[in-house]
Amino acid sequence: MGKTAFVFPGQGAQAVGMGKDIYDADQRAKEIFESADAALGFELSRIIFDGPDDELKRTFNTQPALLTASVAYLELFRTRFGITPDYVAGHSLGEYSALVAAGVLRFEDAVRTVRARGEFMEQAVPGGQGAMAAVLGAEREALQALCAAVSAEGAVVELANLNCPGQIVVSGSKEGVQAIVERGKEAGAKRVIPLEVSGPFHSSLMKPASDKLDGVLAELGMEPAAVPVVANVTARPVQEPGEIRRLLVEQVSSSVLWEDSVAWLIEQGVDTFVEFGSGTVLAGLIKKIDRSVKVYSVNSLEALDKFQSETAV
Template identity: 75%
Template sequence: MGKLAFVFPGQGAQAVGMGKDIVEADPEAKRVYEAADEALGMALSRIILEGPEAELKATYNTQPALLTTSIAYLERFQARYGLKPDYVAGHSLGEYSALVAAGVMSFADAVRTVRARGEFMEAAVPSGQGAMAAVLGADREALKSLCASISGEAGIVELANLNCPGQIVVSGSVAGVQAVGERGKEAGAKRVIPLEVSGPFHSSMMRPASEKLAGVLSGIEMARAAIPVVANVNARPVQDPAEIRSLLVEQVYSSVLWEDSVVWLIAEGVDTFVEFGSGSVLAGLIKKIDRSVTVHSINSLEALEKFQIESV
């Protein structure tokens, strides 16, 4: 068997009721949700399990909610199977779940940090001034050049998420993102789909949020990663706490190099990925990057129990 990586989804994967089956079946999983409530001093678990959806979709709720769900599934999985990965990685917000999995941050600190991160990201750009869009079928370098030329004319637009071949998310000002919609064909885009988001995440417009986050992170105790964490910013493994801190600050306004991270992991010998949390977004992206690898999504009690039959 090759190497094993645990991966964790980011914003967009959330759904009302995520983790409900495991919370109802497992007192230990329920304790993870209770610990999140305690860390924040609010009933986050009620929003996760019951909604309403509009409340869950608020960035400052979505981020701790996804982290909590991922860690609940991860802890129950590890209690059952005792598997230790060779690497961990997360998509944007999911990087914090990866850091908890690697022993860098405590769960309570991570929940509080991503709550603050969500608030800072939401407040960084006045409502209605920023936008994001998924660009399908474009050539990466051609799209990068197009964004650079638009940024010089119509307003900021940058590559935000490099998810898999043919799927790149752009982010920036409303005018900049609209211009990519109008001129995307120049970069080979087949479709440009506006995304429902509350801000231009992973663009230089998020620098005010990153500065505030730096202040929060400076007060968080971090240990050396017990498992290498493949960082979004440079798609390379990191273990040193000081380096992790600075990469987390940079991550807020930088591209999420997800495709590059997965390609690097596969080149290092990873042939099995296990995704923890809501949905199976990352499983889909990983399969588009390399169909030959094995991917499991631990996103329900059934998936957790079925894993044993398939894999161990």
């Protein structure tokens, strides 16, 4: 038997109604949604279950909503199967879900923190001045060189999410990202797709959000990680609270090294990934990185049953 990693999705995976099935069926899951509402002082669960979609898509709602859904599915899975992972990792916002899973952060503290993180990210750059785009088919080095050339001309654009071979998200000023949309072929891109986002996340333009988040994280109680957390910024494991805090601050304005993180986990002998939360975004990326590993997406009661029947746990 190889090793197991629990992984958690980030922004973009959200969907109205996520987690409603377990909220209705399981008391512990219901309590998690209710404790998120209590921690924030408003009914986040109503936005999660009923929308509207525009309201759920607002960064400061999306982040605590995804965290809550992920942790609710995780808790149900743990109660049912009692499996402890060898590693945990999360994509961007998902890193906070991973930290809850590893016992670093209390759930309520994490919910309040990502709500603030979402607000800081929205405030960092005035609306319409930043953008992001998915670049398909380009090599990392070639795209990096094109971004550097465009940035040198005065329009900031940087590599934001290194998701899997042939899928990289760029982020920066509206002009910088537009230049990549127009000139992507120079870096070998087959397609460049502008993304519907409210800001240039994971770029140096998010530095004001990093600075504000630093203040919030400094006040937060953290425990050493019970299992190693593979950090977005380094694609390497971290367990010590001071180091985790530093990397979370950096993460807001740094690249998410997802492909590198998954590759590192596979090198350590991980052959089974379990994704918790809405959708199957990470399962898709992991399969593009290495087809031979097993990936399960725990995003419904049905998925829990399927995991049980396929693994005979």
